[in-house]
Amino acid sequence: MSAIIAPLSAAVIEVRELRKSYRQVGAVRGISFDVARGATTALLGGNGAGKTTTLSMLLGVLTPTSGTIRILGEDMLRHRYRVLPRINFTSPYVDLPKRLTVGENLRVYARLYGVEASRRRVDEVAEELDLGDLLNRPYGNLSAGQRTRVSLAKALLNHPEVLLLDEPTASLDPDVGDRMRTLLEDYQRRSGCTMLLASHNMGEVERMCDEVIMLRAGLVVDQGSPAALRERYGRGNMDEVFLDIARERNGAEDAPSASDRTERSVS
């Protein structure tokens, strides 16, 4: 595959005043942010902060209460099917059919995504992710780490321009987690793909992400590069920044409001 190096420029993901309420409870309460082309951005926040809800809305599997989402210039709520062939995702909340082999699963998804020369592409992805020995094994017989790699392989089949990753290295040991991050970084270098990931792994965020969007109780409470956030909170690492924001301490309670954040991200 030829390398496509895209500059960090126009926003590929544009979210404006996005809200999701279940009855009277606001899971996401009017968030706005942009993700620049070719950037890796993290959605951070504690459990229930709204990360998975946000990703689900971006993917079109959850209907927002209000707000707009544009991905690759298309209105995701109105023209979802123009966008879906160009993006992909992984999530620990979904699985692949366990009785099918890895190869069968990948061939089915290559076909679903309309991948040309699908068998060759499956072989390519299998080689990239070191899955060659697993292609004939049932997916259900694999370890958690192997399944995560297969899930990533599924996500890369269609050469996605945007990857949405929900906890991509959750439940992986440090070795496998590191390999996954390397694979994602390699793919991004080669393809210029834009990545938005939700993670609880601060090391991963510091290593991979150009930008961090901090969520708390469904609101964007801060945003910036990992270095800028560390400096803003006077902390040595993102773990401490995360705790400051999650526990509203050390100035985090003065973090910009959602509306301030909207203005900043738009400007």
Added chain:
Amino acid sequence: MAASLAAASLNRILALVERHAYLLLKSWPRLLSMAYYPTVTMILWAFVTVYLRPTNNFLADAPGLFIGAVLLWDILFRGQLGVSLTFFEEMYSRNLGNLFVSPLRAWELIAGQLLLSLLRTLIGVGAACAFAWLLFNYSIFSLGLPLIAFFVNLIVCGWAIGLAVSGMVLRWGLGAEELAWAAVFLLAPVSGVYYPIAVLPGWLQVIAHLIPTSYVFDGMRALLLDHTFRTDLFTQALALNGVFMIVGIALYMWAIGYARKHGLLLQMGE
């Protein structure tokens, strides 16, 4: 442009078929169970026929009455199960999320379910038909061309119920799975599978006349006993099936919309 979009759609539908074909072809218990129940039920009714035929005028004139009825009934039942089980497989394997974020449209998912239902029905009922011919010298093809009319009406009715059941399971979760097995049997008493609906109480006859299958089995009896294909019964069944299909699809689409609104698509699974 339109041709390439249609080809892409067909490719996605076939991807869904391929996914389930892998599952079926590597599991002989699944294949066996698809043929087992229709065959055993057919054998049961065939022996009832053997037992009653010497003393029963109807069966003397039309020995295939019960066997034909049970085989046609299984078209309805397998048709419905084929649609529902395809959907349940995706829920069991927690694969719905992957499907719904793929380019697969809802109508393509429905088309795939219907195609798979057709395949499952042909396998299951086909095996029972083969055994009916081998063991009892009864060929379902003795019904002639009207068999196509019966088949179409029964499988479409099964599809409509299957889609409605899939929608209800999507809405209420796998706890509602029992509906898949029970839904069609609600229709059995008013479908007149083994008896004319004229034997039902008046109020049940009213309900029976709202069910497409009652016209199909009346049509089958007219063919076997009077040697007449009743086009009026065929068209009435077809019209009612049109209504059933619209309601089935509407319920399914509503359930998908509900699932999108309430975040169920990424949560569904065992």
